[in-house]
Amino acid sequence: MRGRPLLYTSYEGDQAILNTTTKKVAAGLFILFLAAIPFFAAGTIGEEGSLPGPDFLATGDWLRLLSTVGIYAIGALGLNILTGLAGQVSLGHAFFMGLGAYTAAVLGSPAGPLWGLGLPMWVWLPAAGIVAALVGVLVAPAAVRVRGLYLAIVTLGLVFIGEYLWRNLDFITGGSQSGRNHPTFAFRIWKEEEPLIDFSADGTWFGFLNLSGQAKTYLFILAVTIGFVLLAKNLQRTRVGRAFMSIRDRDIAAEVMGVNEFKYKTTAFAISSFFAGVAGALIASLVGRTIPETWNLFLSVQFIAIILIGGVGTVTGAILGTLFVILLPRLVRDFTGWMEGIVESGDGLLAGILDIFVSTESGDFGLINTSAGVAPGLGIDQLNLVIYGLLIILFLIFEPLGLYGIWLRIRNYWKGWPFTY
Amino acid sequence: MTPDFLILAQEGAANGSAAAQALVTGLSLGSIYALLAMGFVIIFKATQVLNFAHGALAAMGAFFVAVFATIWDIPQRWLPDWPVWSTWTLSVVFALIAAALAGMAIERVFIRPMIGEELFAVAIVTLGVDIVIRAVLNDFIGTDSRPLGDPWGTGVFDLGFVRIAHTEVVQLVVTFALVVAIALFFRTRLGVAMQATAFDQEAARAQGIDVGKVFGIAWAIGAVLAAVGGIFLSVFPRRGAGLDTQTAFFVFAAFPAIILGGLDSVVGAVVGGMIIGLAQAYSGLLPWEFLGTGFSGVVPYFIMIVVLLVRPYGLFGTEEIRRV
Numbered sequence: 001m002r003g004r005p006l007l008y009t010s011y012e013g014d015q016a017i018l019n020t021t022t023k024k025v026a027a028g029l030f031i032l033f034l035a036a037i038p039f040f041a042a043g044t045i046g047e048e049g050s051l052p053g054p055d056f057l058a059t060g061d062w063l064r065l066l067s068t069v070g071i072y073a074i075g076a077l078g079l080n081i082l083t084g085l086a087g088q089v090s091l092g093h094a095f096f097m098g099l100g101a102y103t104a105a106v107l108g109s110p111a112g113p114l115w116g117l118g119l120p121m122w123v124w125l126p127a128a129g130i131v132a133a134l135v136g137v138l139v140a141p142a143a144v145r146v147r148g149l150y151l152a153i154v155t156l157g158l159v160f161i162g163e164y165l166w167r168n169l170d171f172i173t174g175g176s177q178s179g180r181n182h183p184t185f186a187f188r189i190w191k192e193e194e195p196l197i198d199f200s201a202d203g204t205w206f207g208f209l210n211l212s213g214q215a216k217t218y219l220f221i222l223a224v225t226i227g228f229v230l231l232a233k234n235l236q237r238t239r240v241g242r243a244f245m246s247i248r249d250r251d252i253a254a255e256v257m258g259v260n261e262f263k264y265k266t267t268a269f270a271i272s273s274f275f276a277g278v279a280g281a282l283i284a285s286l287v288g289r290t291i292p293e294t295w296n297l298f299l300s301v302q303f304i305a306i307i308l309i310g311g312v313g314t315v316t317g318a319i320l321g322t323l324f325v326i327l328l329p330r331l332v333r334d335f336t337g338w339m340e341g342i343v344e345s346g347d348g349l350l351a352g353i354l355d356i357f358v359s360t361e362s363g364d365f366g367l368i369n370t371s372a373g374v375a376p377g378l379g380i381d382q383l384n385l386v387i388y389g390l391l392i393i394l395f396l397i398f399e400p401l402g403l404y405g406i407w408l409r410i411r412n413y414w415k416g417w418p419f420t421y
Numbered sequence: 422m423t424p425d426f427l428i429l430a431q432e433g434a435a436n437g438s439a440a441a442q443a444l445v446t447g448l449s450l451g452s453i454y455a456l457l458a459m460g461f462v463i464i465f466k467a468t469q470v471l472n473f474a475h476g477a478l479a480a481m482g483a484f485f486v487a488v489f490a491t492i493w494d495i496p497q498r499w500l501p502d503w504p505v506w507s508t509w510t511l512s513v514v515f516a517l518i519a520a521a522l523a524g525m526a527i528e529r530v531f532i533r534p535m536i537g538e539e540l541f542a543v544a545i546v547t548l549g550v551d552i553v554i555r556a557v558l559n560d561f562i563g564t565d566s567r568p569l570g571d572p573w574g575t576g577v578f579d580l581g582f583v584r585i586a587h588t589e590v591v592q593l594v595v596t597f598a599l600v601v602a603i604a605l606f607f608r609t610r611l612g613v614a615m616q617a618t619a620f621d622q623e624a625a626r627a628q629g630i631d632v633g634k635v636f637g638i639a640w641a642i643g644a645v646l647a648a649v650g651g652i653f654l655s656v657f658p659r660r661g662a663g664l665d666t667q668t669a670f671f672v673f674a675a676f677p678a679i680i681l682g683g684l685d686s687v688v689g690a691v692v693g694g695m696i697i698g699l700a701q702a703y704s705g706l707l708p709w710e711f712l713g714t715g716f717s718g719v720v721p722y723f724i725m726i727v728v729l730l731v732r733p734y735g736l737f738g739t740e741e742i743r744r745v
Contacts, residue, residue, distance in 0.1 A: 089541050089544075142726060142729070142730055145729070145730060145733050146729050146730075146733050147733065147741070148540065148541070148741075149471045149540060149541070149544060149684065150680060150684070150729060150733065150734070150735075152471070152541070152544065153676050153677075153679075153680050153725070154680075154725070154726060154729060156673070156676060157676075157677065157719075157721075157722030157725055157726060158722075160673070160718070160719055160722050161719050161722050161723070164713075164715050164716070164718065164719040167713070167714065167715060168712075168713030168714060168715070251743075252743050297673075301548060301552070304545060304548065305549075308545060378556070378557070378560050379560060382556045382557070382559065382560040383556075385552055385553070385555070385556035386552075386553050386556045386557060388549075388552055389549040389550065389551070389552030389553035389556065390549065390553060391549075392545060392546070392548065392549035392552070393531055393546050393549035393550065393553075396535065396538075396542050396545060396546050396549070397531070397534045397535060397546070400538070400542065
C-alpha cells in the first residue's frame with residue numbers, strides 16, 4: 001500500500017503512536033537531532049572532532065535551557081493528562097512538584113543539618129513521583145466531590161497550603177532564608193563514594209566522547225523526557241485514557257456508560273501528580289538549590305500557560321508549548337538586548353524607530369526599559385510577564401487549540417495543496 | 422513573621438484583651454473580604470466569568486487613588502483651601518470612575534470575545550489579564566510602597582480594652598453602605614435586568630435587555646467594589662505604608678471567602694468574607710507553637726476545603742443540576 005499513508009489495514013497500524021511513515025521519519029530525525037546537540041561543540045568527539053550543526057546550542061547555558069524544557073515538558077504532560085484528557089482543572093501542579101522535589105531531596109541528599117538519607121538516584125527519582133502520586137490519591141476524593149470552577153480554587157488553596165508547609169518544615173526544606181540543596185544527577189548502585197555514571201561532572205564516555213557536565217545532564221534528561229512522552233502518548237490510546245476523555249466530555253454520560261468516575265478521576269490525579277513529582281525532583285536537581293517560594297502559584301500558572309499555548313489535550317501540544325514558554329524569556333531578553341544595541345549605536349532609520357519603543361537611560365521614554373534606573377517603561381522581567389499574559393489571552397481567544405492547532409492548519413493546507421480543500 | 426494585617430491584634434494580645442481586639446480586626450478584615458467577594462460574585466453571576474483578575478483590579482483601584490491623590494495631587498492642587506478629607510474623597514471618586522472604566526474595558530476587550538466558550542477557558546483568560554495588569558502595575562509601583570494619602574493616617578480610638586483605627590470605622594461604615602447600595606441596586610430596573618441576565622442570557626435578550634450593557638455594568642460594579650477593597654487593604658492598619666507589589670496577592674485570601682459562601686450568592690459573599698476575616702484574626706491568637714509562621718495566611722484555605730467537602734457548592738451556592 002505504498003503511497004497511501006492514510007490507508008490502514010490493521011488496528012495496530014491505525015492505533016500506532018506514529019501512524020504514518022512521515023511521522024516516523026520526522027520523529028526519528030528530531031530525536032537524533034536532539035541527541036546530537038551536545039556534539040555540535042568542537043572537541044566533543046575525539047580530540048578535535050564535532051558534528052556539523054549550530055554550535056551555539058551546545059554551549060552550557062543553552063544545554064541548561066534545553067534541559068529545563070525537557071523537565072517542564074514532563075510536568076506539562078502530567079497536567080495535560082489531568083486537565084487536557086480528564087478535564088479536571090488544576091492550579092495545584094506546583095504543590096505536587098514541590099512534594100516531588102522535597103521527597104527527592106530527603107531521600108537523595110546526604111544527611112546534614114537537614115534531613116537526608118543519601119540514597120541513589122534510582123531510588124529517589126521514582127520515589128519523588130510515587131510520593132506525589134500517593135498524595136494526589138489523597139487529594140482526589142475532594143476533587144471528585146467538588147466540580148469545575150470550585151475545583152480550580154480548591155487546588156489553588158493547595159498551592160498556598162503547600163507553600164505554608166514548605167516554609168515551616170524547615171528541617172526538610174531549609175526554610176525561606178536559606179533553602180536547601182538537592183541531590184545531583186549521578187548513577188550509583190548503592191551509597192558508594194564514586195558514582196558509576198556522574199551526569200553532573202565533565203568527563204569522557206566510551207573513551208572518545210568528551211562531554212561537559214551540562215551535556216551529560218542534558219542527555220540524561222532527554223532520555224527521561226522521551227520515556228515520559230511515550231508514556232503519555234501511550235496512555236491516550238488505552239482504556240484508561242479513553243475513560244479520562246469520556247469523563248472530560250460528559251461526566252454523567254460517562255458514568256452511565258459504566259466508567260467509574262471516582263476511580264478514574266483518582267487515577268488521573270495520581271498519574272498527573274506522578275509526572276509532576278518527577279518533574280519537580282528533576283528541576284530542583286538541575287537548579288541545585290531551591291527555597292520554599294519556588295513552588296508558588298506562578299509555577300502552576302506557567303504550566304497552565306504551557307498546555308494552553310501548546311494545545312490542550314495533545315502530547316505534541318504540550319511539548320511545543322513548553323519549548324515556546326521556556327524559550328520565550330530568553331528570546332525576549334536577546335531581542336531587547338539587540339534593540340538596545342541598535343538604539344545605542346544611534347543612527348539609521350531603524351534606531352530612530354526603535355528609540356520610540358525602548359528607553360535606554362533614565363529620562364528617556366519608551367515601552368520597554370533596558371536601563372537599571374527608574375525610567376518609565378517595562379523592565380525585562382515585567383515585559384516577559386506581560387507577554388506571557390497576553391499570549392494566554394490571545395491564544396484562548398483566537399486559537400483555542402494552541403500551537404498544535406496552528407500546526408494542524410499548516411499541515412492540512414499543504415496536504416491539499418494546491419487545492420484549498 | 423507576622424502579617425501586617427494582624428499587628429493590632431498582636432498589640433491587643435499584649436494588653437490582655439486579645440479576644441476583643443481580634444473581633445475588631447476580624448470584622449474589619451472580613452468587611453474587606455466581603456467587598457472583594459461581593460464584586461467577584463456580581464461579575465460571576467451576571468457574566469458567568471470566574472474572575473482571577475480580581476486581585477489585580479483591587480490593586481489597580483488602589484493605584485489609581487495613589488496616582489490621583491499623591492502623585493498628580495488632583496484635585497487638591499486646584500483647590501488648596503478645601504480640607505484634605507474632601508479633596509481626598511474627590512480623588513477617590515475619580516479613581517473609582519477610572520476603575521469602573523477599566524473594568525468595562527477589560528470586559529469589552531478580553532471577555533466579550535469569549536462568550537459561549539467553556540467557563541474554564543474564560544477563567545484562564547482572566548488569569549492572563551491578572552498577569553498582565555499585575556506586571557504593569559508592579560512596574561509602576563516599583564520596590565517602594567505607594568502611600569494613598571488618606572486623611573486618617575494611623576489614628577486610633579483607644580477604648581482601653583480595645584483599639585480601633587479610624588480607618589476601620591470608616592471601612593465598616595463604607596462596607597455597610599455599599600452592601601445596602603448593592604441590595605437596593607438589585608431592585609432598580611438595571612438590577613432586575615442583571616438578575617434576568619444571570620438567570621438566562623438568551624431569554625433576557627429576547628425580553629429586550631441589552632445583555633452586553635449588563636455585562637459592562639457588572640464589570641464596572643465589580644471593579645469599583647474591588648477598588649474599594651484594594652484601598653482599604655492599602656491603608657493603616659492593614660498595610661501601614663501603602664500600596665505595594667504584595668497587595669494584589671493578599672486578595673487571593675478572598676477566594677476562600679467567595680467559595681465558602683457559594684460562587685453565585687451575594688449574601689454568601691458577605692457571610693463568607695466575615696467568617697474568613699474573623700477566622701484569620703482569631704487564628705493569630707492560637708498559642709500552639711507547631712503551627713509555625715504564616716498559619717493565619719492559610720486558615721482560609723483550610724476552612725474552604727473542609728466546607729466544600731461537606732457542601733460542594735458552598736454555604737449559599739446554587740447546586741448545579743447535572744443532566745446527561
